[in-house]
Amino acid sequence: MRSNTQHMTNGCNGRATSGAPEVGVHHHKHEYECQGVTNGHVRHSSPPPAPVTPNGQSCVGRRHVHVNEEVPFHIILICYLSYVVLILFGYMRDLMRKTGLERNTNAVERDREGYVQLYQSFESFYTRNIYRRIRDAWNMPIASVPGARITIIDRLTPDYNNTFSYPGTKTEAINMGSYNYLGFAENTGPIIENVNNTIDQYIVGVGTTRHELGTTEAISQLETLTARYLGVESSVVFGMGFGTNATNIHTIVGKGCLVLSDELNHASLILGCRLSRATVRTFRHNDMRDLERKLREQLVLGQPRTHREWKKVIIIVEGIYSMEGSIIDLPELIRIKKKYKCYVYLDEAHSIGAIGPHGRGVCDYYGCDPNDIDILMGTFTKSFGAAGGYLAGKKSLIDHIRVHSYGDAYACAMAPLVATQISSVMTTLMGEDGTNQGQQRIKQLARNTRYFRRKLNQLGFILYGNDDSPVVPLMLYFLPKIPAVIRMAYKEGIGFIGAGFPATSLTTGRVRFCISASHTREMLDKSIEFMDEIGDKLEIKYSARRRSKSEIIY
Amino acid sequence: MCCRGGRRAMGVVLVWGMMLGGTPAQVNPNSLWLNSRGMWLSYACGVLVLHLALLSFPFLSVATVWTLTNVIHNLVMFVFLHVLKGTPWESGDQGKVRKLTHWEQIDDGIQFTSTRKFLTVVPIILFFLTSFYTKYDSFHFVVNFIALLLVLLPKLPQFHCVRLFGINKY
Numbered sequence: 001m002r003s004n005t006q007h008m009t010n011g012c013n014g015r016a017t018s019g020a021p022e023v024g025v026h027h028h029k030h031e032y033e034c035q036g037v038t039n040g041h042v043r044h045s046s047p048p049p050a051p052v053t054p055n056g057q058s059c060v061g062r063r064h065v066h067v068n069e070e071v072p073f074h075i076i077l078i079c080y081l082s083y084v085v086l087i088l089f090g091y092m093r094d095l096m097r098k099t100g101l102e103r104n105t106n107a108v109e110r111d112r113e114g115y116v117q118l119y120q121s122f123e124s125f126y127t128r129n130i131y132r133r134i135r136d137a138w139n140m141p142i143a144s145v146p147g148a149r150i151t152i153i154d155r156l157t158p159d160y161n162n163t164f165s166y167p168g169t170k171t172e173a174i175n176m177g178s179y180n181y182l183g184f185a186e187n188t189g190p191i192i193e194n195v196n197n198t199i200d201q202y203i204v205g206v207g208t209t210r211h212e213l214g215t216t217e218a219i220s221q222l223e224t225l226t227a228r229y230l231g232v233e234s235s236v237v238f239g240m241g242f243g244t245n246a247t248n249i250h251t252i253v254g255k256g257c258l259v260l261s262d263e264l265n266h267a268s269l270i271l272g273c274r275l276s277r278a279t280v281r282t283f284r285h286n287d288m289r290d291l292e293r294k295l296r297e298q299l300v301l302g303q304p305r306t307h308r309e310w311k312k313v314i315i316i317v318e319g320i321y322s323m324e325g326s327i328i329d330l331p332e333l334i335r336i337k338k339k340y341k342c343y344v345y346l347d348e349a350h351s352i353g354a355i356g357p358h359g360r361g362v363c364d365y366y367g368c369d370p371n372d373i374d375i376l377m378g379t380f381t382k383s384f385g386a387a388g389g390y391l392a393g394k395k396s397l398i399d400h401i402r403v404h405s406y407g408d409a410y411a412c413a414m415a416p417l418v419a420t421q422i423s424s425v426m427t428t429l430m431g432e433d434g435t436n437q438g439q440q441r442i443k444q445l446a447r448n449t450r451y452f453r454r455k456l457n458q459l460g461f462i463l464y465g466n467d468d469s470p471v472v473p474l475m476l477y478f479l480p481k482i483p484a485v486i487r488m489a490y491k492e493g494i495g496f497i498g499a500g501f502p503a504t505s506l507t508t509g510r511v512r513f514c515i516s517a518s519h520t521r522e523m524l525d526k527s528i529e530f531m532d533e534i535g536d537k538l539e540i541k542y543s544a545r546r547r548s549k550s551e552i553i554y
Numbered sequence: 555m556c557c558r559g560g561r562r563a564m565g566v567v568l569v570w571g572m573m574l575g576g577t578p579a580q581v582n583p584n585s586l587w588l589n590s591r592g593m594w595l596s597y598a599c600g601v602l603v604l605h606l607a608l609l610s611f612p613f614l615s616v617a618t619v620w621t622l623t624n625v626i627h628n629l630v631m632f633v634f635l636h637v638l639k640g641t642p643w644e645s646g647d648q649g650k651v652r653k654l655t656h657w658e659q660i661d662d663g664i665q666f667t668s669t670r671k672f673l674t675v676v677p678i679i680l681f682f683l684t685s686f687y688t689k690y691d692s693f694h695f696v697v698n699f700i701a702l703l704l705v706l707l708p709k710l711p712q713f714h715c716v717r718l719f720g721i722n723k724y
Contacts, residue, residue, distance in 0.1 A: 070591075073592050076590075076591060076592035076596065077592065077595070077599060080593075084600075120640060120652075122638065122639075122642060123640055123641065123642070123644055123652075124642075124644070125643070127643065501583065501587070502583035502643060505583075505587065505590055506587045507590055507591065507592070
């Protein structure tokens with residue numbers, strides 16, 4: 001405890017000695033910026049003005065540790081019962097199919113007498129008896145750009161989802177399923193004009209790696225712009241967001257290093273860690289106390305078998321988790337990182353552009369210094385309407401990554417067109433294109449998010465995740481209710497995503513809305529009205545918390 | 555390969571045929587779903603429902619009903635935990651768990667977790683209750699004891715990934 005306070009005062013040039021905060025009080029402003037100087041590092045760019053929410057409240061150092069509401073036990077019991085019924089019926093139908101009472105539409109191997117079977121029938125039990133019966137609620141083909149409205153091609157199924165036929169009609173639905181946070185997923189507008197104008201200047205695609213000829217002027221400009229946008233020294237971009245994680249984690253950790261990753265981290269992070277051959281330990285989702293406990297335990301134990309000290313300890317977390325909607329508790333994480341002298345890798349795939357008063361991600365949202373995070377990672381797929389990912393941090397680190405990354409050495413470089421799109425969007429967001437469209441979109445997204453979440457909470461639904469996150473998972477708990485909601489919504493002209501076991505845990509089936517800045521109030525109201533109606537019909541308003549009856553103003 | 559202690563398996567999950575929303579982190583959901591919230595109480599409720607269903611037959615005595623509950627519970631547990639192998643879906647680890655029974659997959663092979671302890675203790679408690687309600691009759695005792703052995707022996711860590719006489723190997 002004592003050493004930590006001294007650490008703080010040293011970093012602040014001894015100026016904050018008299019008012020040095022206790023370690024426990026970690027939501028205090030002074031801990032992160034002390035007259036612009038933190039821990040001896042000077043911020044590369046000038047800090048943005050004091051962050052303020054659209055309502056005018058200061059959000060520096062604001063922490064809102066959200067606890068997801070738990071549903072009463074009898075719901076869980078009935079949920080397990082629903083699985084028992086599904087499994088029993090599955091076995092019964094399998095028996096009927098085997099004995100010929102029911103027509104067997106599954107693929108059968110022919111002319112394979114004496115051969116061992118290629119596939120066990122047990123392996124496809126889930127697909128055959130559960131997924132196939134409800135699969136019309138997933139993987140719907142679309143016929144438009146996934147903006148605020150999306151055109152879905154209708155499908156009919158005469159035989160319970162075994163086959164689909166296409167009548168040729170289309171449904172235009174409100175798109176609440178695509179990651180389109182700032183509404184840049186459009187094919188008209190000044191940004192697309194910009195991109196069209198540069199087709200003649202830059203080639204369409206490079207077809208080669210960064211190390212050969214793939215580093216075009218558009219990409220270099222994008223990298224400088226990204227670094228400036230995030231407030232760090234340097235950045236490098238890659239053509240694929242998943243690939244950024246998978247091909248670069250090995251450059252910073254290896255054998256003998258410890259990686260502490262959140263239990264709900266994305267598959268790309270897990271693949272990257274696995275490829276690096278570092279030791280990986282998981283901690284409970286968004287639980288900083290569990291992280292600290294596991295960190296202390298691992299630091300004491302050391303490397304497996306030899307018990308030597310770890311070469312490096314790195315904590316890998318995400319800014320916003322796409323299935324939970326929770327926002328990482330960043331100030332607490334930075335406190336832990338500084339106390340135990342480890343590194344932090346922050347994957348801002350869903351939070352860059354989506355939260356923060358200037359749209360610069362989780363660091364902006366909490367008012368933390370982005371230089372405190374050792375590696376900032378993010379993708380351009382969600383808020384920027386493009387594709388690709390970036391890594392940002394100190395210049396020496398990024399230079400090292402540029403040389404050693406598999407992505408730069410073997411993968412195709414980002415197309416110059418895509419880089420131009422992203423640069424245009426970033427310029428808009430920073431307000432440097434002369435309009436205030438960027439700031440307007442960010443404010444609109446925050447306003448939409450708050451309105452939608454508060455309205456749904458008031459109606460009595462259980463929503464997971466932080467109140468400010470534009471990812472809104474609405475809990476249904478029961479597997480069969482998910483396709484019911486999606487099908488009814490499809491008829492009404494609203495589209496969103498459902499997720500159940502095995503993508504989530506057994507009893508936490510959910511439906512997820514992704515709010516966009518391009519959603520108008522009418523669209524949100526239509527969705528809310530629909531959820532209200534169907535909530536009463538299907539009895540999915542599980543919340544038992546007290547809720548206010550006051551009118552929610554947009 | 556399956557039986558080298560409890561190394562946590564991680565990897566990319568095949569997306570086809572699974573409910574999407576985001577690729578899950580755990581490669582084999584079979585290892586974790588028994589740790590879900592409310593599982594212990596639901597399990598006890600399930601056994602209770604079975605017992606009440608058997609009690610509703612008027613021609614069965616109390617002792618027979620208890621023995622039947624114990625035997626049916628142990629048989630069902632044996633089939634689902636120790637006979638059925640693999641997963642009812644295509645797992646994302648390229649078939650590593652295809653030859654493992656569900657018991658061997660729980661918590662990715664780590665022994666003595668709370669789920670395993672719970673599943674070991676429940677048949678024992680059921681055996682005690684059954685012995686009491688059958689008034690320690692010798693015939694019932696033999697039947698119940700054999701059923702208990704059937705379901706306890708495969709749970710020993712020494713029997714992890716062991717297949718006796720090659721039964722149920724592939």
